[in-house]
Amino acid sequence: MNWRYFSTMKPRYEPQTFEEKWVGEWEAAGIYQAADKPDPARKRFVMEMYPYPSGDLHMGHVENYSIADAMARYWRMRGFEVMHPMGYDAFGLPAENAAIKRNIHPREWTDRNVEFMRSSFRRLGFSYDWNRELITCDPEYYRWNQWIFLKMRERGLAYRKTSPVNWCPVDKTVLAKEQLSTGVCWRCGSEPEIRELTQWFLKITDYSDRLLDEMEGLRWPESILNQQRHWIGRSRGAEVVFQVKPKNTEETIEVPVFTTRPDTLWGATFFVLAPEHPIAEQIAAGTEIEESFRSFVDEVKKQTQVERESGEGTRKGFALPAVAINPVNGEEMPVWSADYVLMGYGTGAIMAVPAHDQRDFEFARQHGLPVTVVIQPEGETLVGEDITEAYSGPGVMVNSGPFDGTVVFPETQDGVDRVIDWLTEEGRGKPSINYRQRDWLVSRQRYWGTPIPVIHCDQCGEVPVPYEDLPVRLPDEVDYSVEGEEAASPLANNPDFVNADCPQCGRAAKRETDTLDTFFDSSWYFLRYCDPANDQEAFAPEKVASWCPVDQYVGGTEHAVMHLIYARFFVKVFQDMGLLDFPEPFLSLFNQGSVSLGGAEMSSSKGNAIDAAEVIERYGADSARTFILFCSPPAADYDFPADGMDEIGRVAHSWLSRVWRVLSEVSQESAAASLEVVVNRTVKVVTADMEESGFNTAIARLMELVNEFSKLDGPVPRSAAETFLKLLAPIAPFITEELWRGYGNETSIHSEAWPSYDETLIQQESVTMVVQVNGKVRERFQVAPTITTAEMEALALQSERVKAHLDGSPKKIITVPPRLVNLVV
């Protein structure tokens, strides 16, 4: 006997008629709300990188959230307490630029977009705990930015210094080193100018070693870890002091150099100072080359990074009137200034060993400087005049005084360390470690950000705003127009904001007018999710302790050395402050692939996007989600065909329609044994797929099961149908709920337990055994999975088809129960 469960059943799948209804019901039932104190053994903190609130949402965005939501829903069904929050990275340049362009306030623009994003996310059925939503431009959020900033300042981790910094002329603000991609501004692509400015920095370099060493246990894509390792760029070597003698004076100047190859010290044939090096200027000062040197420096400075790259091969140099003394053998060598030596790395000065460093080699050949070989590779004798490139591999030290005959392996430091020890004993040098990473420049000359809570007083200097006065609120009035010679924030135009009393002496003083980089906001928002309404502290340590660290983080690769390093840094600082007791914020990181359309990056503003709202309107939210999870492995890139919108209809909507047709009507009869086996096997493989985030293959398995269902004579047995719906629920939450409730279930499918499977049932299924002769398949049998080796061999040898390829008895028989027999003749 069959039941038709839908008295008013619509024959067609029309998701628009029921999807929205469930959003409200789920929220009313509170099924996605996370407790403050979960069972620590059964908790999962799942989150995606929170979005910048923009006014549109396309299928590229949908992928990120669909992946995380499928994970969150799966784990919830697996019995975990799941926290899956959402928030908005609501400060920042785009809001300000858009506001200027449209002549509205950034807050208005932002609020509108937040409202749009929130309703889009609800419509897509993402299982967020909306009670934890946060918006970073909310004073109740950014006051804790200010609190953290002041705490860091107390610990000496936030400080101001004057230095050459990158200033983007289009965005009209300074940039952190991390925000230059290939030498240009990461947002707008313009070439930055170098300006000498006083800026706020965070001392992230104090944490370089921990950032490097503590990443080891993270379940992150190797490429991200590698990018971070390279970004931090720790290199071990020695610092060696050279005596530099300008020709026009008797005095000598001590100039330290950093080298990773102190074993090549005896091969140093010249000495190079960066053009910006103050000692280079000192040497030139008052000599006849002073003018020409200055124009050389100007010429080098004029070059941007991009130009320096294009001018590859020519190494500009300037011979300075000085000699340097090699501390290992007392030999004099000429002193040069050259563009390839950077002031920003090491000490800004190098010993040049052209025989063993390619850059030094090129410079030496171009400027006629000597090349002395001091490392001979095995089985070869290099001659300085003849070689055509530097040799940097392992070998035996020669012409190296006490170290002649020492074998060195630069890769492993073998031999090199002996030289460092010797230098240290002799007082000529010491071990040294250098980092590529620089301190994080966090001040920005923009309005729409967190005001830096500092007051500048003529009497007292730099005075922190007292904690009880936080937050320092952004004023509503803003005048972006005025721009002086000095890079200044629009806040500087607002006298009501700027003028303040010094908290220490009470006299008239001026507020800091720069705001914080928005990466400051995102460095700790995951902690705030644990305690979003706390007005006494940034977060209650016990709440963070019960949910953090984040178990699964989902996002793109673009933040490899920005957000993902900054957040790690903050957590380590909080650990030192005793606010939490774990070293790393994100245990597992999943990078979704990029989504493009017709080979070009999806972008609504460029008119090259598949709009999520349009997909929902035409096919429903489930189709959007199912398509994006099915079209390719979630970590792989996917390029939509030109008719991408139709493709979603052909693939996802038509399959869900089929699901609808096949499962609208179910039978109360129990499933036949053969169907039970198929269902159990499906549970097994889909579970394995979900564990590995293999959503595309999970959907493929579910498609196979639907194909099986449709081969049945009558309606699908209810138990089988419900198992299927549970497996599909994390991916397509609406259709599964609609059908599930249609069967008469009174509570949500999303609160159901994930189906289990019976392995013994799966073992009853016959499998195909193949018989190969010399590796070629000649016969197949359906056999029980429990078949023995002897049975397999017997079966194989009795086959006529096999005998036809056999000339006598096989030399060797390989069996792999229960799948394969290979006969070797």
Place this chain on the structure above:
RNA sequence: GCGGGCGUAGCCGAAUUGGUAUAGGCGCCGGAUUUAGGAUCCGGUGGGGAAACCCAAUGGAGGUUCGAGUCCUCUCGCCCGCACCA
């Protein structure tokens, strides 16, 4: 140049990690049903053959192995990240 990754059907992609290559889907071809459909259902879809059956193929060339998409060597092509880091 350095680091990471990829190359399987016309297209997106599977392949228990060394064991039936091409699951699932799109597209295409054929059939059924329908007043009609760009709907639905069924079947086919590397090549040859009526069929039994035979042969080829995972960018290319070698190698290890009873057996290689998977491991090794070389090579070609593409994508991403970093750019003189001493």
